[in-house]
Amino acid sequence: MRLFAEFTKFLLAGFGAIVILLSVAVLIVMPRMRWNATARPSPAENWIAGHVLTAWVSMNASREHNPIPATPENLRDGQRVYEQHCAVCHGLGGNAQNLLGGDFYPPVISLNDGLTGWSDGALFFIVSSGIRMTAMPAFGTKHSAYELWNVILWIRHLPRLTADERAAIQARIENRNVDELLH
Numbered sequence: 001m002r003l004f005a006e007f008t009k010f011l012l013a014g015f016g017a018i019v020i021l022l023s024v025a026v027l028i029v030m031p032r033m034r035w036n037a038t039a040r041p042s043p044a045e046n047w048i049a050g051h052v053l054t055a056w057v058s059m060n061a062s063r064e065h066n067p068i069p070a071t072p073e074n075l076r077d078g079q080r081v082y083e084q085h086c087a088v089c090h091g092l093g094g095n096a097q098n099l100l101g102g103d104f105y106p107p108v109i110s111l112n113d114g115l116t117g118w119s120d121g122a123l124f125f126i127v128s129s130g131i132r133m134t135a136m137p138a139f140g141t142k143h144s145a146y147e148l149w150n151v152i153l154w155i156r157h158l159p160r161l162t163a164d165e166r167a168a169i170q171a172r173i174e175n176r177n178v179d180e181l182l183h
Protein backbone atom coordinates (compact mmCIF):
# COMPACT_ATOMS: atom_id res chain seq x y z
CA MET A 1 0.00 0.00 0.00
CA ARG A 2 2.80 2.36 1.01
CA LEU A 3 4.68 1.50 -2.14
CA PHE A 4 1.57 2.24 -4.20
CA ALA A 5 1.16 5.66 -2.52
CA GLU A 6 4.83 6.50 -3.19
CA PHE A 7 4.49 5.42 -6.80
CA THR A 8 1.36 7.56 -7.28
CA LYS A 9 3.17 10.57 -5.80
CA PHE A 10 6.09 9.96 -8.14
CA LEU A 11 3.74 9.76 -11.14
CA LEU A 12 1.92 12.96 -10.14
CA ALA A 13 5.21 14.82 -9.67
CA GLY A 14 6.40 13.60 -13.10
CA PHE A 15 3.13 14.66 -14.69
CA GLY A 16 3.31 18.09 -13.00
CA ALA A 17 6.88 18.57 -14.26
CA ILE A 18 5.82 17.72 -17.82
CA VAL A 19 2.90 20.18 -17.66
CA ILE A 20 5.25 22.93 -16.39
CA LEU A 21 7.85 22.19 -19.09
CA LEU A 22 5.21 22.19 -21.84
CA SER A 23 3.74 25.46 -20.57
CA VAL A 24 7.19 27.08 -20.53
CA ALA A 25 7.81 25.77 -24.06
CA VAL A 26 4.48 27.02 -25.46
CA LEU A 27 4.19 30.32 -23.57
CA ILE A 28 7.80 31.44 -23.40
CA VAL A 29 10.12 29.53 -25.76
CA MET A 30 7.97 28.99 -28.87
CA PRO A 31 6.90 32.62 -29.41
CA ARG A 32 10.62 33.49 -29.50
CA MET A 33 11.35 30.99 -32.27
CA ARG A 34 11.31 32.01 -35.94
CA TRP A 35 7.88 31.29 -37.46
CA ASN A 36 8.48 33.10 -40.75
CA ALA A 37 8.10 31.09 -43.94
CA THR A 38 11.46 32.32 -45.26
CA ALA A 39 13.36 30.28 -42.64
CA ARG A 40 14.99 27.04 -43.76
CA PRO A 41 14.27 23.84 -41.80
CA SER A 42 17.19 22.65 -39.62
CA PRO A 43 18.96 19.37 -40.54
CA ALA A 44 17.29 17.71 -37.50
CA GLU A 45 13.82 18.80 -38.66
CA ASN A 46 14.58 17.66 -42.21
CA TRP A 47 15.69 14.28 -40.93
CA ILE A 48 12.66 13.76 -38.68
CA ALA A 49 10.13 14.99 -41.26
CA GLY A 50 11.76 12.94 -44.04
CA HIS A 51 11.77 9.81 -41.91
CA VAL A 52 8.13 10.20 -40.78
CA LEU A 53 6.95 10.98 -44.33
CA THR A 54 8.74 7.98 -45.87
CA ALA A 55 7.49 5.60 -43.19
CA TRP A 56 3.90 6.93 -43.36
CA VAL A 57 3.84 6.67 -47.17
CA SER A 58 5.32 3.16 -47.25
CA MET A 59 2.80 1.96 -44.62
CA ASN A 60 -0.16 3.30 -46.58
CA ALA A 61 0.64 3.43 -50.30
CA SER A 62 -0.55 0.68 -52.63
CA ARG A 63 1.91 -1.37 -54.66
CA GLU A 64 0.10 -0.48 -57.88
CA HIS A 65 1.96 0.56 -61.01
CA ASN A 66 0.63 3.43 -63.08
CA PRO A 67 -2.18 1.77 -65.12
CA ILE A 68 -1.96 4.50 -67.80
CA PRO A 69 0.65 4.16 -70.57
CA ALA A 70 2.96 7.12 -71.31
CA THR A 71 1.51 7.87 -74.75
CA PRO A 72 1.94 11.43 -76.11
CA GLU A 73 -1.82 12.07 -75.56
CA ASN A 74 -1.76 10.89 -71.94
CA LEU A 75 1.38 12.94 -71.27
CA ARG A 76 -0.35 15.99 -72.72
CA ASP A 77 -3.39 15.40 -70.48
CA GLY A 78 -1.05 15.00 -67.50
CA GLN A 79 0.75 18.21 -68.39
CA ARG A 80 -2.59 20.03 -68.51
CA VAL A 81 -3.54 18.82 -65.00
CA TYR A 82 -0.03 19.69 -63.79
CA GLU A 83 -0.12 23.21 -65.18
CA GLN A 84 -3.56 23.91 -63.74
CA HIS A 85 -3.00 22.46 -60.27
CA CYS A 86 0.69 21.94 -59.50
CA ALA A 87 2.81 24.43 -61.45
CA VAL A 88 1.73 27.33 -59.22
CA CYS A 89 3.91 25.80 -56.48
CA HIS A 90 6.25 23.31 -58.16
CA GLY A 91 7.00 25.56 -61.17
CA LEU A 92 6.12 24.92 -64.81
CA GLY A 93 9.29 22.89 -65.32
CA GLY A 94 9.08 21.20 -61.90
CA ASN A 95 12.07 23.05 -60.45
CA ALA A 96 10.16 24.38 -57.38
CA GLN A 97 10.26 27.99 -58.59
CA ASN A 98 6.71 28.82 -57.62
CA LEU A 99 4.65 31.26 -59.66
CA LEU A 100 3.44 33.12 -56.58
CA GLY A 101 6.75 34.83 -55.96
CA GLY A 102 6.63 33.78 -52.28
CA ASP A 103 8.44 31.50 -49.85
CA PHE A 104 7.01 28.34 -48.33
CA TYR A 105 7.85 26.56 -45.09
CA PRO A 106 8.68 23.75 -45.51
CA PRO A 107 9.98 24.71 -48.96
CA VAL A 108 8.33 23.35 -52.11
CA ILE A 109 10.15 20.27 -53.35
CA SER A 110 11.66 20.15 -56.81
CA LEU A 111 10.07 17.40 -58.89
CA ASN A 112 13.12 17.21 -61.12
CA ASP A 113 15.20 15.16 -58.76
CA GLY A 114 14.60 12.65 -56.04
CA LEU A 115 11.24 11.42 -57.38
CA THR A 116 12.81 8.20 -58.55
CA GLY A 117 12.83 7.10 -54.90
CA TRP A 118 9.01 6.95 -54.81
CA SER A 119 7.05 4.11 -56.40
CA ASP A 120 3.98 4.90 -58.53
CA GLY A 121 1.72 3.81 -55.64
CA ALA A 122 3.62 6.13 -53.26
CA LEU A 123 3.26 9.11 -55.62
CA PHE A 124 -0.44 8.39 -56.03
CA PHE A 125 -0.83 8.25 -52.25
CA ILE A 126 1.06 11.55 -51.72
CA VAL A 127 -0.79 13.45 -54.44
CA SER A 128 -4.18 12.13 -53.40
CA SER A 129 -3.70 12.53 -49.59
CA GLY A 130 -1.58 15.69 -49.47
CA ILE A 131 0.97 16.27 -46.69
CA ARG A 132 -0.31 17.75 -43.48
CA MET A 133 1.43 20.85 -42.06
CA THR A 134 2.96 21.64 -45.44
CA ALA A 135 1.46 23.48 -48.42
CA MET A 136 1.07 20.20 -50.36
CA PRO A 137 -2.71 19.87 -50.94
CA ALA A 138 -4.74 16.64 -51.16
CA PHE A 139 -6.10 16.20 -54.68
CA GLY A 140 -7.87 12.87 -54.09
CA THR A 141 -11.29 14.21 -53.17
CA LYS A 142 -11.79 16.55 -56.14
CA HIS A 143 -9.94 14.68 -58.90
CA SER A 144 -10.46 11.29 -60.49
CA ALA A 145 -7.87 8.54 -60.18
CA TYR A 146 -7.45 8.87 -63.96
CA GLU A 147 -6.39 12.53 -63.67
CA LEU A 148 -3.99 11.74 -60.84
CA TRP A 149 -2.35 8.86 -62.75
CA ASN A 150 -2.00 11.19 -65.74
CA VAL A 151 -0.31 13.88 -63.68
CA ILE A 152 2.02 11.24 -62.23
CA LEU A 153 3.01 10.30 -65.80
CA TRP A 154 3.89 13.96 -66.35
CA ILE A 155 5.90 14.45 -63.14
CA ARG A 156 7.88 11.31 -63.95
CA HIS A 157 8.53 12.85 -67.37
CA LEU A 158 9.68 16.26 -66.00
CA PRO A 159 13.33 15.26 -65.43
CA ARG A 160 13.42 13.91 -69.01
CA LEU A 161 11.86 16.83 -70.91
CA THR A 162 12.96 17.01 -74.52
CA ALA A 163 14.85 20.10 -75.68
CA ASP A 164 11.69 21.31 -77.46
CA GLU A 165 9.48 20.81 -74.42
CA ARG A 166 12.03 22.59 -72.23
CA ALA A 167 12.25 25.51 -74.67
CA ALA A 168 8.44 25.81 -74.84
CA ILE A 169 8.19 25.86 -71.04
CA GLN A 170 11.04 28.38 -70.76
CA ALA A 171 9.35 30.67 -73.26
CA ARG A 172 6.18 30.58 -71.18
CA ILE A 173 8.09 31.24 -67.95
CA GLU A 174 9.54 34.34 -69.54
CA ASN A 175 6.02 35.47 -70.32
CA ARG A 176 5.27 36.79 -66.86
CA ASN A 177 1.47 36.77 -67.11
CA VAL A 178 0.59 34.11 -64.53
CA ASP A 179 -3.05 33.86 -65.64
CA GLU A 180 -1.90 33.02 -69.11
CA LEU A 181 0.68 30.59 -67.78
CA LEU A 182 -1.98 28.68 -65.94
CA HIS A 183 -4.66 28.45 -68.63
Ligand code: HEC
Pocket residue numbers: 053081082085086087088089090104106107108109114115123126127131134135136137139151152155
Ligand atom coordinates in the same frame (compact mmCIF):
# COMPACT_ATOMS: atom_id res chain seq x y z
C1 HEC B 1 0.16 25.14 -52.76
C2 HEC B 1 1.42 24.55 -53.16
C3 HEC B 1 1.46 23.18 -53.79
C4 HEC B 1 0.68 22.71 -54.83
C5 HEC B 1 -0.44 23.42 -55.56
C6 HEC B 1 1.17 21.37 -55.09
N1 HEC B 1 2.19 21.05 -54.26
FE1 HEC B 1 3.23 19.28 -54.21
N2 HEC B 1 4.27 19.93 -52.60
C7 HEC B 1 4.20 21.19 -52.06
C8 HEC B 1 5.13 21.28 -50.94
C9 HEC B 1 5.36 22.49 -50.05
C10 HEC B 1 5.76 20.01 -50.85
C11 HEC B 1 6.82 19.59 -49.83
C12 HEC B 1 6.17 18.92 -48.65
C13 HEC B 1 7.17 18.41 -47.65
O1 HEC B 1 8.06 19.17 -47.23
O2 HEC B 1 7.08 17.23 -47.27
C14 HEC B 1 5.20 19.19 -51.91
C15 HEC B 1 5.56 17.88 -52.13
C16 HEC B 1 5.13 17.13 -53.22
C17 HEC B 1 5.58 15.78 -53.50
C18 HEC B 1 6.54 14.94 -52.65
C19 HEC B 1 7.92 15.08 -53.24
C20 HEC B 1 8.99 14.41 -52.41
O3 HEC B 1 9.99 13.96 -52.99
O4 HEC B 1 8.85 14.36 -51.16
C21 HEC B 1 4.97 15.40 -54.68
C22 HEC B 1 5.13 14.08 -55.42
C23 HEC B 1 4.13 16.51 -55.10
N3 HEC B 1 4.26 17.54 -54.18
C24 HEC B 1 3.37 16.51 -56.26
C25 HEC B 1 2.43 17.50 -56.55
C26 HEC B 1 1.49 17.41 -57.65
C27 HEC B 1 1.45 16.30 -58.68
C28 HEC B 1 0.70 18.51 -57.57
C29 HEC B 1 -0.48 18.87 -58.45
C30 HEC B 1 -1.49 17.86 -58.67
C31 HEC B 1 1.17 19.32 -56.45
N4 HEC B 1 2.22 18.67 -55.86
C32 HEC B 1 0.64 20.55 -56.08
C33 HEC B 1 3.39 22.23 -52.47
C34 HEC B 1 2.42 22.13 -53.45
